[in-house]
Amino acid sequence: MTIVDFTPLSALIGGAFVGLAAALLWWTLGRIAGVSNVLGSVITEPAGDNAWRIAFLAGLLVSGLTAMLLAPGAVHFELKAGAGQLVIAGLLVGFGTQLGGGCTSGHGVCGVGRLSMRSVVATLCFMASGMLTVFVVGHLL
């Protein structure tokens, strides 16, 4: 193992922004900023309490759009997977997050921050299977 491309400061600052965003949603609306749950609820419960959910998702989309408009050179983006692999990955992410009740944000940030043991277990699981998948795809196949 060698350490490469390590950017601890921007990672910590960006992470603090994410935590602040989740704190804002909790302190104002009393809601957990879990992207997979917000998205899943909007799509499958059209009659639900969705105005805030749509606004939150719009904020995510607008953040990327704003970055591209204001500072496209500062946006780092490199996607290696092809469309076929992304279809499979998308189906697994969609299904897995709904079955498991959360993703990197709901379990990994908010759940771990709340010291929820369920979320700690979930986070260890998706980290482990993610690492194993990258190992198999990157080094064995």
Added chain:
Amino acid sequence: MSRVLAAFLSGLLFGAGLLVSQMSNPAKVIGFLDITGSWDPSLAFVMAGAVAVFGVAYFSSKRRTAPLLAAQFAMPSLRSFDLRLVAGSLIFGVGWGLSGFCPGPALVSCAFGDSRVWVFVAAMILGMLPYRLRPRPRSIPSQA
């Protein structure tokens, strides 16, 4: 209106954090998951920063009976450990490792001009449907 604005600002700030930390860069995410190869530990710092800030905000809200703009805190349901939690998270991790995308960064990346992101998001939404729309037993019997 203020509720919608608060949620929008939260999403905007959330996305900004993903952009600044490069969590919205699939290659960076895969670099983090690649512990046996050329490892980039940065994303552990994203997690640490986010968990620390949210943790403080969450535990300091315990003194309040209600959030600022809503009637109550919507506590996540206290489901106990079960196979769904573990299996779902394992399945999610496989998709995360195959692509470098989890749901938040995928949505942020929609504006980056790469149509493969939309392919991923469309598949992700499709993948959400079976479990969400599964037939559930009614809690009240339909016939006495």
